[in-house]
Amino acid sequence: MDTISIFLKTIFENNEFIFPVVVIFFLVTFVGINMVLAVLKEDRWSLILPLGAVVGLFGFIIFLGTLSYLFKGRTGILIIITIFVSFGLFLFRKNRKKLPELKIDGFFIKSILLYFLVTGLVAFLAGTTQYGGDVIAYWGFATSFANGNYPLKSPWQPDLLANHHQGTYLFEGAVHAMTNADMLLVHTLYSTFVISAGIFLIWAVVRKITNRDILSVIPALVVYFSFGAIFIPLPSLVRQFLNPEVEHVVTRLPLLLDAKNRLGGMSNLPDMIYINHRAAALVGFLLVLYIIYAKLKIKDFWKPLIVAVLSVAIASSDEIYLPALIFAVGFWFIREFVTKPQQRKTTFISFLLGGLIFLTFFFVVGNALRDSMLTPPKEGTRFRIVTNTDSLLMRNESLKSAILRSSSDSSYFWFLPSVWILSVLALFLGIFGKNYFVWLVTFATLGSLVAFFVVDHTFYATNNERFLSQLYQHLAFIISVSSLLLSQAKNRLLRPLAQFSLFALIVPSIVFASVFIYKYAKKPAYNNLYGKLSDDKVLLWLRNNKPKERTFFIDGFLWKTNDPYLTNHGIQNFGLFVPVSPADIKVHTPDFGVEAIDVINTLNPREMEALKITYLYILDDQVGRFPLKRQKDLKNSDYFKEVYNDGLGSLYQVSNQYYEKGENIPGTISELSDILKGGNIFVDNPPSFNFYIRSALALELRNNGNLYSVWGPGIFNYIETKIVLKQPEEGIAYDYIIVRPDSDARTICKCENVKKIWEIQQAVAYEVK
Incomplete structure (x- = not known):
């Protein structure tokens, strides 16, 4: 009873x-x-x-x-x-x-x-x-259809048909x-x-x-x-x-x-x-x-x-x-x-x-x-x-x-x-x-x-x-x-x-x-029967005013949280176009691609333009982590025009002028394939890495040599390209090692001489000498 x-x-x-x-x-x-x-x-x-x-x-x-x-x-x-x-x-x-x-x-x-x-x-x-x-995909299609998305395109890849x-x-x-x-x-x-x-x-x-x-x-x-x-x-x-x-x-x-x-x-x-x-x-x-x-x-x-x-x-x-x-x-x-x-x-x-x-x-x-x-x-x-x-x-x-x-x-x-x-x-x-x-x-x-x-x-x-x-x-x-x-x-x-x-x-x-x-x-709660939408003001404002624009959220993901909250809710509950997945390779669900992670870390115009981002929302407590140059760019109304503020962050309209005149800064995954020149590459695996980071690294380096990483969570749910990960084994001589910043690469290669050649907030690449 x-x-x-x-x-x-x-x-x-x-x-x-x-x-x-x-x-x-x-x-x-x-x-x-x-x-x-x-x-x-x-x-x-x-x-x-x-x-x-x-x-x-x-x-x-x-x-x-x-x-x-x-x-x-x-x-x-x-x-x-x-x-x-x-x-x-x-x-x-x-x-x-x-x-x-x-x-x-x-x-x-x-x-x-x-x-x-x-x-x-x-x-x-x-x-x-x-x-x-997978409900983030199912519901993203449904809510974006409610916003007028038809023929149906993927909210996380708005240039591609849903194929779902x-x-x-x-x-x-x-x-x-x-x-x-x-x-x-x-x-x-x-x-x-x-x-x-x-x-x-x-x-x-x-x-x-x-x-x-x-x-x-x-x-x-x-x-x-x-x-x-x-x-x-x-x-x-x-x-x-x-x-x-x-x-x-x-x-x-x-x-x-x-x-x-x-x-x-x-x-x-x-x-x-x-x-x-x-x-x-x-x-x-x-x-x-x-x-x-x-x-x-x-x-x-x-x-x-x-x-x-x-x-x-x-x-x-x-x-x-x-x-x-x-x-x-x-x-x-x-x-x-x-x-x-x-x-x-x-x-x-x-x-x-x-x-x-x-x-x-x-x-x-x-x-x-x-x-x-x-x-x-x-x-x-x-x-x-x-x-x-x-x-x-x-x-x-x-x-x-x-x-x-x-x-x-x-x-x-x-x-x-x-x-x-x-x-x-x-x-x-x-x-x-x-x-x-x-x-x-x-x-x-x-x-x-x-x-x-x-x-x-x-x-x-x-x-x-x-x-x-x-x-x-x-x-x-x-x-x-x-x-x-x-x-x-x-x-x-x-x-x-x-x-x-x-x-x-x-x-x-x-x-x-x-x-x-x-x-x-027979359970003590029936949470699936609750029908009230979350009260995220910026998401509701975007749904009512800019439902078909491509909005990107800097909400602390990969820096202070592993949950891309605004991205997920924006897609599945409000039907917004949030281009976080690879720009031109089809994925099944909203998995973060190389470009999106680079945007989170740098706000580079190159990656933002690749994703065709037209609106950018940044939590106030995230602005200070960017270099001073990028903070000045955000204050430049010729680049970013504030159109809404919910007390937690600001929503900016991104101008074409930023894509034409803005400067890129180093520290991106997209540059890694030019730095690592083949050979045997070790990529650390979750939980040492956030699984989105390993996915992006594997995608960027899929044609750069032999990738070694323990198979498991941390590779795309479904992606229309071949990514081959080999199982790490004793005796393999690695040419490059990618681990998180607080890890010691020498424990992987069992060697003493390694050189740091690349770094972002979430990962560091070393060359084995």
Whole structure:
């Protein structure tokens, strides 16, 4: 009860922010419901409601992704949602005389209770989930979109297209623009919305397929709770016959999180709440498959066109579902072509138009694949197809089984079958289940499997592992739905096999995951539900007056703090353009580049011009650390014009005259590549260095010889160039050593004769004599 009281107290305290966000979700769902009623032959409100939520979500993303070329910023977003809701009202006028009857029966009562229970659990969990570092990118895209940044460019690299997941963050940015709620709250409520809609959509679709009221919720829980994991208890005697990918000792009930956790992937519900663009793409993928499966009120000729538009919105949210969609649509086309010979010409034209519509919207609505095609990296393609045998064999290792134990000497272990074993079981049950929707998921799974093996990201070697969670979710969905269908079969062999698969393989892992989720959700605080923006005056002033200018912050970062507070909040909460990343090499998140660190240390016009900085904010207590020459420059109104002062620091407009006549001073990382002339270079590593410093040093010296540094935090999260760090070892003769100022370089080279050749506040370079 204490947990519920804390949760409700947080809700009431933040109602002024939560209520407007919830109203927007209701409006979007209202429009979506009317789209569904206008197009689909459906009379079950249990299916219409989640369909409406998802159709409304992706419909609004399409409206935002197209109309934002004309209507930008907060005013533009208000115009777009007005058009969107007006469209919904227009459809409502046409639908209201033919609304399906709402039946108040036993199932209605049960479904209301389950809706309340599931939504509440997801909301509790979302309220306490810890978000990772990538949210600065996600929310920066959203808030800068609210400021008028479209086509979307990276706020930390304003010359470069975002080249990132966009659809979800266009939606979140629109909600932020209309409510002024903090992105922490917007992200949390969006996650609750899309995940709840996904659970209820699967439940309703499976109920329609199987005619099982309550048991039909099992496939939904498989996908969203256990994430497709199937754990089987086996005695230790059989361990000798198995060859798993991993074997771990765990202190809790088995989870996919412990067996197949992958960077950037989803292996549990908190991951999905954090990576909610993938949660949205998942429910969009299910929506498209259902539209292919369902009957329309309009001619089937238009179905491929509807699927095409929705597929673009899904790809905008997360392109990882495109291979699955392509294979499912391919199967659909072949089936239509074969089973309807008299309509082959019409079918071909319909799918051809659908393809053209897809291509048109693909290049209009912002998405990562489009940006990759329009702005290829300088050092190679971002994506490529890899088919060599070594790569295929290496990737196959990830599909192997896994073993989890409660202790190293336990008499039993939990066995997660390999993807291949699950595929055989899913295929067997799917064939005998004889359901078209299941077959669509089966061919979609084949698309994910092919992508897992052959799609390669040049600058992110393990990116293909993100398809792994798809495979487990899809396969367990096929097994669970087919088992439900066959559990009612008359065949004496299939029926017990299906019941065993359902209750012995599927249900236990749902229970294990539910225990984990319950413990995770039960926390003493729900900080993600707070909606008030931080009260940084300069950030608010910039958002209201100069949202598209490039502002740089001297806030004590690297000198008195390791937290670039104003930079991070300026990007993620206020949508400002803060060019801190490398000027011409794409990075994934706002990692500080060489130029930005040099600006922090010197305010050199050379580096400031490279970043095209137009406004500079300096805390008052930071001015005195610059040389007197630079302090005089700041007082020169021909160079820097003060436009705002918040009592803590001054905001200056930087003139072109400073870039033309200002003088550079020594002590920059950018000059280091001209000083160190190759050879073996040792670069110290965190925690000895701030990790931003090591990243910048490694970037500047990547072509200057052999770089030696202990691998770990302190290299860019993602950068589109090759940086090779070699592991330091005994016996290596270093030509240069870079350490922090209070370190003794002689302990690295085990020598006596070193000469200081370069220095900044945070690092010193020595030449070994």
